[in-house]
Amino acid sequence: MSITEILFWFLTVLAIGSALMVIVSKNPVYSVIFLILTFFAISGHYLLLNAQFLFIVNLIVYAGAIMVLFLYVLMLINLNADAEPMKNKWLKIAGTVAGGCFLLVMVAALRTVDTKGITAQVGGGDIGLIETLGKTLFSEYVVPFEVSSVLFLSAMVGAVVLGKK
Amino acid sequence: MEALTNRSKAVDRRPMSVWEKAYLPEIAKGMGVTLKHFFKKKPTISFPEETRPFSPVFRGLQVLNRDEKGRERCTACGLCAVACPAEAITMEAAERKQEEQHLYREEKYAARYEINMLRCIFCGLCEEACPKDAIYLSETFTPANYKRESFIYSKQDLLIPDPVTEPELYKKALGDRAKKS
Amino acid sequence: MQFCLLAITKAFLIEKAVLITIVIAVSLVIAMYSTWAERKVAGFIQDRLGPNRAGWGGLLQPLADGMKLFMKEEIIPNASNKFLFILGPGVAMLTAMMTSAVIPWGNKIEVFGRSIDLQIADINIGILYIFGVVSMGVYGIMIGGWASNNKFSLLAALRGASQMISYELAMGMSIIALLMVTGSLSLKTIVEQQSAGWWNFFYQPLGFLIFMVCAFAECNRTPFDLPEAESELNFGYHQEYSSMKLGFYLFAEYINMFISSTLMATLYFGGYDIPFVNDANLLSSLGPNLTATLQALALFAKIFFFIFFFMWVRWTVPRFRYDQLMNLGWRGMIPLALANMVITAAFMLWRHG
Numbered sequence: 001m002s003i004t005e006i007l008f009w010f011l012t013v014l015a016i017g018s019a020l021m022v023i024v025s026k027n028p029v030y031s032v033i034f035l036i037l038t039f040f041a042i043s044g045h046y047l048l049l050n051a052q053f054l055f056i057v058n059l060i061v062y063a064g065a066i067m068v069l070f071l072y073v074l075m076l077i078n079l080n081a082d083a084e085p086m087k088n089k090w091l092k093i094a095g096t097v098a099g100g101c102f103l104l105v106m107v108a109a110l111r112t113v114d115t116k117g118i119t120a121q122v123g124g125g126d127i128g129l130i131e132t133l134g135k136t137l138f139s140e141y142v143v144p145f146e147v148s149s150v151l152f153l154s155a156m157v158g159a160v161v162l163g164k165k
Numbered sequence: 166m167e168a169l170t171n172r173s174k175a176v177d178r179r180p181m182s183v184w185e186k187a188y189l190p191e192i193a194k195g196m197g198v199t200l201k202h203f204f205k206k207k208p209t210i211s212f213p214e215e216t217r218p219f220s221p222v223f224r225g226l227q228v229l230n231r232d233e234k235g236r237e238r239c240t241a242c243g244l245c246a247v248a249c250p251a252e253a254i255t256m257e258a259a260e261r262k263q264e265e266q267h268l269y270r271e272e273k274y275a276a277r278y279e280i281n282m283l284r285c286i287f288c289g290l291c292e293e294a295c296p297k298d299a300i301y302l303s304e305t306f307t308p309a310n311y312k313r314e315s316f317i318y319s320k321q322d323l324l325i326p327d328p329v330t331e332p333e334l335y336k337k338a339l340g341d342r343a344k345k346s
Numbered sequence: 347m348q349f350c351l352l353a354i355t356k357a358f359l360i361e362k363a364v365l366i367t368i369v370i371a372v373s374l375v376i377a378m379y380s381t382w383a384e385r386k387v388a389g390f391i392q393d394r395l396g397p398n399r400a401g402w403g404g405l406l407q408p409l410a411d412g413m414k415l416f417m418k419e420e421i422i423p424n425a426s427n428k429f430l431f432i433l434g435p436g437v438a439m440l441t442a443m444m445t446s447a448v449i450p451w452g453n454k455i456e457v458f459g460r461s462i463d464l465q466i467a468d469i470n471i472g473i474l475y476i477f478g479v480v481s482m483g484v485y486g487i488m489i490g491g492w493a494s495n496n497k498f499s500l501l502a503a504l505r506g507a508s509q510m511i512s513y514e515l516a517m518g519m520s521i522i523a524l525l526m527v528t529g530s531l532s533l534k535t536i537v538e539q540q541s542a543g544w545w546n547f548f549y550q551p552l553g554f555l556i557f558m559v560c561a562f563a564e565c566n567r568t569p570f571d572l573p574e575a576e577s578e579l580n581f582g583y584h585q586e587y588s589s590m591k592l593g594f595y596l597f598a599e600y601i602n603m604f605i606s607s608t609l610m611a612t613l614y615f616g617g618y619d620i621p622f623v624n625d626a627n628l629l630s631s632l633g634p635n636l637t638a639t640l641q642a643l644a645l646f647a648k649i650f651f652f653i654f655f656f657m658w659v660r661w662t663v664p665r666f667r668y669d670q671l672m673n674l675g676w677r678g679m680i681p682l683a684l685a686n687m688v689i690t691a692a693f694m695l696w697r698h699g
Contacts, residue, residue, distance in 0.1 A: 029430070029492065036485070056474040064481025065511065068488070072507055075492045075500060130471055130531060156515070156680065163676045189555075192663060199391045199662040209395045 008048055015041035028077075032070050039063040053130045224289045224302040227280055227318075228325050228338065232270055235329040238299035241275035248294035253284035271297075278320040282307045303338070357460065365466055369446050377600035378408040380653060384600075387657040415593035423494065423586050430493035435587065435594035438486025442601035444479045448472040449608050450534045452618045452642040453625070455635050464618075464638060465534060472533040473521055476609065477514075480564055484510045486598065487566075487573060491583035502582030506573035509671060510564055516679035517560035520553040523683070523690040524613060537617035541625050547614040552686045554614045556679055561606040563675070566599060568660040572668055607652035611645060618645040 018037040046055040241258035259276035326334035389396025397404030452464035491503025574582035618641035
């Protein structure tokens with residue numbers, strides 16, 4: 001096995017394992033930390049695909065910003081066992097039904113996918129490189145890109161304006 | 166209210182100017198002040214190597230004096246103990262034997278002489294009470310210690326070195342204060 | 347830039363391992379002596395001498411401090427979350443050390459006939475990598491503060507997290523303006539551009555100011571040391587920590603300080619560029635190894651100046667109040683960074699016609 005293969009399997013096991021731990025762990029803070037670990041593993045996969053930009057943006061945006069907010073909120077919630085909201089029987093049934101439906105959709109989707117034809121190129125390719133990505137974004141997708149950037153800017157300005165009140 | 170000194174300064178409560186609100190110039194000013202202090206001469210005295218000069222009226226640890234032939238001056242008259250406001254001094258008198266003439270100046274001497282340095286307030290009244298110039302306060306102060314018992318100084322701790330057998334140690338222990346008396 | 351994993355040879359591995367070891371050792375030693383320097387600077391600014399007993403000028407003081415921290419009893423509070431309690435300082439230390447991977451410490455040197463880059467990894471997303479690692483830095487504080495099961499620690503952790511997220515925004519925008527000028531994300535390229543022309547500081551003075559203030563906030567240094575405000579939070583997120591776990595937190599702060607100084611020097615002050623000297627001429631007259639040494643020395647001189655600056659500010663400016671901090675971040679820094687970005691963009695457009 002080459003180093004790339006070892007890394008691939010290691011990251012795969014890490015990603016799936018920690019993703020399972022997100023669901024299984026009792027402590028929500030552990031769940032968040034395992035979710036962060038999952039993001040790291042997935043970012044590692046991006047790196048193996050030579051998608052450096054996606055790798056780092058995944059880390060900055062998801063692991064670095066969104067998960068911090070998750071953790072932030074969870075730390076402020078009282079996590080005592082008697083304050084647990086999931087005691088309701090109907091909630092459990094609803095959760096099972098929703099999960100089952102999701103599983104159904106996933107199985108149905110994966111059944112029709114042709115996995116052989118689109119095996120990812122490991123290590124090669126420059127689609128994920130920052131120059132290629134930038135060129136694509138600013139030529140083919142310039143309008144949606146600019147619209148979304150204006151959206152983000154307005155969100156930021158909105159936060160500042162709200163803070164001024 | 167009238168100011169006691171002319172050093173007091175009224176607080177300036179005017180609203181801040183734009184220059185002050187910009188904050189950075191004021192920070193720069195403050196940093197200038199600290200940088201000036203950075204290069205200033207430091208007033209620190211590195212204690213064990215250098216010592217601060219004592220004031221001429223400093224009253225430190227007591228010393229039991231000897232005369233020029235190395236005999237103890239103290240006659241255990243007890244005046245110092247009586248004068249002591251903190252009752253730090255205790256002593257026991259004894260009579261001098263014939264063969265001890267080179268040790269003690271008078272017929273009576275202090276067999277035991279103790280000062281409790283935890284009680285002593287270094288007022289110097291013992292020095293003033295002494296008719297024989299046998300005790301005076303030196304320029305040293307009581308060193309720190311781990312046990313309370315070690316602060317009770319016996320005669321051995323208080324006696325000045327013998328000027329005949331150990332002249333240089335005697336000189337050192339004598340200090341500047343002894344000359345006055 | 348080639349993807350590293352494809353080109354692994356034994357010599358390459360050894361070269362990088364040696365380089366990583368050296369960089370880690372150097373950053374640890376510098377962090378160690380930063381604690382000594384901090385106390386010295388504090389002393390001098392306050393008209394004192396600072397530590398001067400352990401060794402000449404107190405130079406052995408950090409060793410004594412480290413020894414003390416190692417010898418202290420390791421206390422893990424009963425009600426704490428043990429695993430996370432131990433994880434916290436580790437994460438803080440890890441994220442502090444990771445940033446140094448993309449910093450160019452000097453030009454190439456030649457050893458055993460190999461030309462070696464004085465940089466662990468020249469990836470073309472250098473600045474983004476730093477940004478990613480810095481954003482991970484919050485976790486050390488948050489996990490440690492929460493796992494202590496102490497409301498002061500928790501409050502400090504929340505403060506730290508919100509402070510770092512707020513200032514990351516302005517920091518990112520100041521870097522965007524810089525990237526418009528340089529046109530590259532690789533730190534090596536940025537440094538090379540500055541060696542050839544002017545330092546970026548002269549193009550981006552406002553950007554540098556914003557970056558510096560945000561760096562102070564990211565390092566939790568005074569005037570932004572709210573997460574560890576002694577007078578309000580009894581020492582903040584590391585209140586329950588003792589022994590070397592506390593040492594790790596304190597150490598991570600100093601490593602962060604070293605790395606931010608390095609970044610400021612690299613991004614805005616020419617990195618390893620020696621001022622007023624043509625590096626290409628130097629290379630031809632002195633040979634690569636000596637040149638690289640001189641360049642590294644120049645870089646470290648800049649770094650030490652910034653570390654001194656960090657300390658100088660710490661002992662001058664008092665701590666902000668929390669609402670003042672947020673005001674400065676959201677109403678001061680972000681609009682300023684936005685304006686800087688727009689002005690830079692307009693200028694670049696105008697210059698390129």
